[in-house]
Amino acid sequence: MSPATAPVLAADLTAGLRRLKLAAMRQLAPELLITAKTQRWSPEEVLRALVEAEVAARDASNERARRKAAAFPVLQTIEEFDLGASAIPAPTWAYLSSLEWVGAKENLALIGPAGTGKSHTLIALGHAAVVAGHRVRYVTAADLVDTLYRHLADNTVGKAIETLLRNDLVLVDEIGFAPLDDTGAQLLFRFVAAAYERRSLGIASHHSFEDWGRFLPEHTTAVSMLDRLLHHATTVVTSGQSYLMRQARARQGGEHLPH
16 A cells, blocks of 8 residues: 555544654554554564664664764765775775774774875775764864864864764874974874874874874974874775876776776
8 A cells, every 4th residue: 555545643643653753653654554454463563563664764864964974075885995906905904894993992094195095995984884873073184173273262172172072983084185383283183182092083194104294393293193093003004006097097098997
């Protein structure tokens, strides 16, 4: 029976389900009750079907809300991840995609040239974490520092950091894309220090760790930040030719790219 021809629930039941915010039950119940009657379901079977429908609908709604809050610039998934074209060893990828490191409040550091899949990896793992029920936030290092700068004026940097750390996993992309001044470096360090052993961080940078002094003005700041980032971390060095360059070459009829 289609929803258009299904009987309407009694007004008091409809009002009660609406008041309890059981939207999926309210939508499904009329048709399901007809099915239950014709197939002689037990009361327990009816109740189970209604509860399962409501739980599934709420899970889907919560996942959409978490995905929106994560603020991914694009949607990438681990199913789309081409491990064969990646520099990540299979055992390392198996551990990362298991998300055990998020539950353990460990970090992920991706280091390598532009176009070698760092952002794709961060976003794919972040999306998997969202699906698994974790709260995730994606941000570039420049946007993170700019946000913290704005909170300096009214002395609410700590509050802004704590808001970010309500998430289980914070992904900070493009670290070192632009040099930081002393204040910016201290703000970034303050964020990393606050997250240490409390939340998982996923970071990506074009710069090897030895070169972090290029965009952090103080050597001691770089060392202290790396100490906290890498104490409990999986480090992956990406390599190879830029994926975008390979795509461009393929469009010119040069080489075949794996999908």
